[in-house]
Amino acid sequence: MKRIQLLLLLLAAFNTQVMAQWLEAQGEAKIINGNITQAREDAIAQALSYVTLQSGGQFTSMQQTQNGQLTQTQFSMSQQAEAGRVELISERIQGDTLSVNLRVDVLQNAKVQTCGMSQLKAAILVPQAQIADRSQLRYGNLGNFEKALSEKLGSIIAREGKASFAHVHANERLDIEQSLIDIRGYRLPSWLSEITDSQYILMPEIIDISTEPVEASLFGLWDSYPQRQFQLRLSLYHGISGEQIWSEYYDAPAPWEFERQATIPAQSNRFWASSYGKNIEMLLTQASEDIDKVLDCRPLLGQVVSRVDNRVIINLGRNHGVKVGDQFQLVLQQNLPDRLDNMRAVASESRAKITIDQVTQESATALLQGANGAINIQINDIAIKI
Known part of the structure; x- marks a missing residue:
């Protein structure tokens, strides 16, 4: 049995009405050393983190999985939202990648979001x-x-x-x-x-x-x-x-x-x-x-400005309030052409997390954590403090 805890920054404010909505999210993870159970747990965790990006909020998710099966889940979102039910819609294995689809019932309450959580400039x-x-x-x-x-x-x-x-x-x-x-x-x-x-x-x-x-x-x-x-x-x-x-x-x-x-x-x-x-x-x-x-009330988005092997540099440093030991979530960035052929930035979350080990005035550096985390991270990807 494994408990997974996720904490993501607030990306959107809530309105003053109490609402319930179903959100669907997909997650995927690499199957390492044939461990399908671990890959399933990682994919479920990633899908649930996508829900926070869709609904907004400082999201704490506590899940219980047994043999890779989702058995019990409790959610809280800084007393602003909570999840009623979670349904596993489908699971697919293709090559060395396991994908899951989840359906989550998110309840939003009437409390007004309090800003100023990040303390970054x-x-x-x-x-x-x-x-x-x-x-x-x-x-x-x-x-x-x-x-x-x-x-x-x-x-x-x-x-x-x-x-x-x-x-x-x-x-x-x-x-x-x-x-x-x-x-x-x-x-x-x-x-x-x-x-x-x-x-x-x-x-x-x-x-x-x-x-x-x-x-x-x-x-x-x-x-x-x-x-x-x-x-x-x-x-x-x-x-x-x-x-x-x-x-x-x-x-x-x-x-x-x-x-x-x-x-x-x-x-x-x-x-x-x-x-x-x-x-x-x-x-x-x-x-x-x-x-x-x-x-x-806006999350500070830094960017990866350099990567050599598993070491990355982001363009946030001491002047921004970053300290050694701070943790950041890395988000993949793509530029897609719109109908006028203008490029628009689109973000998609990854499992990559970093812990800052060196800080200068305008930048910070860290090592990518975990095998899944190092995949696809490149220059201009986004860094958000967690």
């Missing part, structure tokens, strides 16, 4: 901000404002972020037309995250930074400071799929307190200590908090 690529109308920078001679804005945003994320930190590339502007980004369903190319080892890409776009006209009084002096606009749109993209997962528009005008013909370097303390600069900093701090809320 995602790396966010912050390129140079784009601006809709560069002529608006002439007022105040705000040279390099796009660069200064990205640097300030990155420093605030580094200081305030609880679920993320920034990879700032303020000198590099992404040569992507805004008209393309505005198209619904547009995906950023995955190489942007690959070359920077970032899990997300944050695109800042300055919509309006114009200054309202002010009538001068006697001798050309101003009676009051003009109001200057600051409208910003931030869009967050997933590094693996390229899909936009969040976008927010911010609007925070403030008085422009400088002389009419003054040149104000955008990276100077004088600018950021002004009412206008402080207003922008408050806005960016709020944006950092909003990004944290988005990422807090």
Whole structure:
């Protein structure tokens, strides 16, 4: 009799209604040294883990098998879901592979999912901000404002972020037309995250930074400071799929307190200590908090960036919160063409697990565990902390 325990990260949130649904899942395992009983148990365990990926939740499964037969199963999902019945639909042996089909009755309750379980931080690529109308920078001679804005945003994320930190590339502007980004369903190319080892890409776009006209009084002096606009749109993209997962528009005008013909370097303390600069900093701090809320309920997906024999390197390290001894589940990734011949990432779970034995700032390395685990793992496969 063998007890198998599975613990998988939450991949989806539950709604507030109590529901029951039947889910079907397939699992397979290699038959090693003719041990069909062990292969059957491994295949059943894999199929049950697929159920967690379909329904979401922090899933604990306790199964009892005797001679490879499923005799008793109990499930819990952080008091958010539980399984009523499990049925073994079919079993097939082909060559040295045993496959099973299961049917699981999953009950979801009304409790709201609590986020922030992972305690890992995602790396966010912050390129140079784009601006809709560069002529608006002439007022105040705000040279390099796009660069200064990205640097300030990155420093605030580094200081305030609880679920993320920034990879700032303020000198590099992404040569992507805004008209393309505005198209619904547009995906950023995955190489942007690959070359920077970032899990997300944050695109800042300055919509309006114009200054309202002010009538001068006697001798050309101003009676009051003009109001200057600051409208910003931030869009967050997933590094693996390229899909936009969040976008927010911010609007925070403030008085422009400088002389009419003054040149104000955008990276100077004088600018950021002004009412206008402080207003922008408050806005960016709020944006950092909003990004944290988005990422807090999403599992952090690392990737395999190197494999030599059974040793793999993933692009998550000390900066992300990874420590020696942490365990990760590896998930196979495939890129399939859609109807427009665009490649879309599709994940399928494997039995491969790793325990981290070395950590650097931006990466970690480990040995693949088990004979089944080493099969088919390759570069760009996904790593999820368990």
